[in-house]
Amino acid sequence: AQSVTQPDIHITVSEGASLELRCNYSYGATPYLFWYVQSPGQGLQLLLKYFSGDTLVQGIKGFEAEFKRSQSSFNLRKPSVHWSDAAEYFCAVGALPSGGYQKVTFGTGTKLQVIP
């Protein structure tokens, strides 16, 4: 069974500073990896996804993530954080589709606080 670890429960960064959120996964085959964001009172929004190909994935809102198979990691990065990025971020892994079905497992989330 797949699993996801987000070691940082809470991160605080200054506006304009760079950001890196860590994610490690466990899965026996090629993973399908996602980052979702949940702003306060909002639903889950997909930031980016990795299925295959280029290991550096670009997403919305200036985010990117790099898949490193050797480290079983899929860390999320942003070069300059804006106050509106304050939210909770979830890394997720999906099992290989079988008959069009994939089961997504989420990490526990990292809450990002942005200070002026």
Add this chain to the structure above:
Amino acid sequence: EAGVTQFPSHSVIEKGQTVTLRCDPISGHDNLYWYRRVMGKEIKFLLHFVKESKQDESGMPNNRFLAERTGGTYSTLKVQPAELEDSGVYFCASSQPLFGNTIYFGEGSWLTVV
């Protein structure tokens, strides 16, 4: 194109009452999923439909929860009777049965049991 829509967005009910959550997936998406996040914990899988059939309901916590998807379109998740620990946000999601499909989530139904 409309996204995944959920109703109600917020619900406050008393312990012992019944609540029914509704989800309308993206048109053409055969896969429909229910997830929930309780008490600030991780987002957990509840169950998955392929069209009207339950493909996997291994995440359903107990028999107080009943999910249906009649006709393979919208789905309902009923909690009867509701308990305090059922409070949280219930997410519905849908996807197409294609290789490398992305799961799109709704904004969630926030349930508070008092």
